[in-house]
Amino acid sequence: MLQKLMQFMFGRRGNDELNICLIVAALILGFVNIFFRVFGLYLVYRVVYLVQLILIVMFFARFLSKNIPARQKENDAFLRFTGKFKKSNNDYNTVYSNDPVKKSKNYKYFKCPNCSAKLRVPKGKGKITITCPKCRTSFKGRS
Numbered sequence: 001m002l003q004k005l006m007q008f009m010f011g012r013r014g015n016d017e018l019n020i021c022l023i024v025a026a027l028i029l030g031f032v033n034i035f036f037r038v039f040g041l042y043l044v045y046r047v048v049y050l051v052q053l054i055l056i057v058m059f060f061a062r063f064l065s066k067n068i069p070a071r072q073k074e075n076d077a078f079l080r081f082t083g084k085f086k087k088s089n090n091d092y093n094t095v096y097s098n099d100p101v102k103k104s105k106n107y108k109y110f111k112c113p114n115c116s117a118k119l120r121v122p123k124g125k126g127k128i129t130i131t132c133p134k135c136r137t138s139f140k141g142r143s
């Protein structure tokens with residue numbers, strides 16, 4: 001039933017990274033929960049089931065919401081959060097330290113032509129295509 005739901009939801013407008021993550025997490029929990037049930041861990045099963053329900057409710061609440069800016073904000077925060085995770089095992093962190101002066105020297109700033117968001121890219125990459133994380137507009141630039 002969940003698989004049909006996913007097929008229905010994927011690729012639709014209003015579906016963002018956070019929502020995909022929510023539904024995938026719910027599916028994984030549902031799968032793991034089969035084992036808790038099989039092994040008779042009913043208390044764990046009930047807790048996981050509840051978490052799964054909350055994830056699905058959140059998914060639908062976000063999916064059906066008409067407050068797009070608020071949802072966009074949530075998704076941006078989520079992407080920043082996961083971006084931090086990825087950065088922790090990235091070489092960029094060691095090369096470009098947290099020193100703000102050093103940081104600004106190693107980055108070039110662009111303004112999105114569509115939504116005027118400030119975008120930061122690492123310097124010295126030559127001609128690149130920049131995709132705005134907010135509105136997904138692509139434009140070319142030189143870093």
Ligand SMILES: [Zn+2]
Nearest residue numbers: 112115132135
């Ligand atoms: Zn933009």
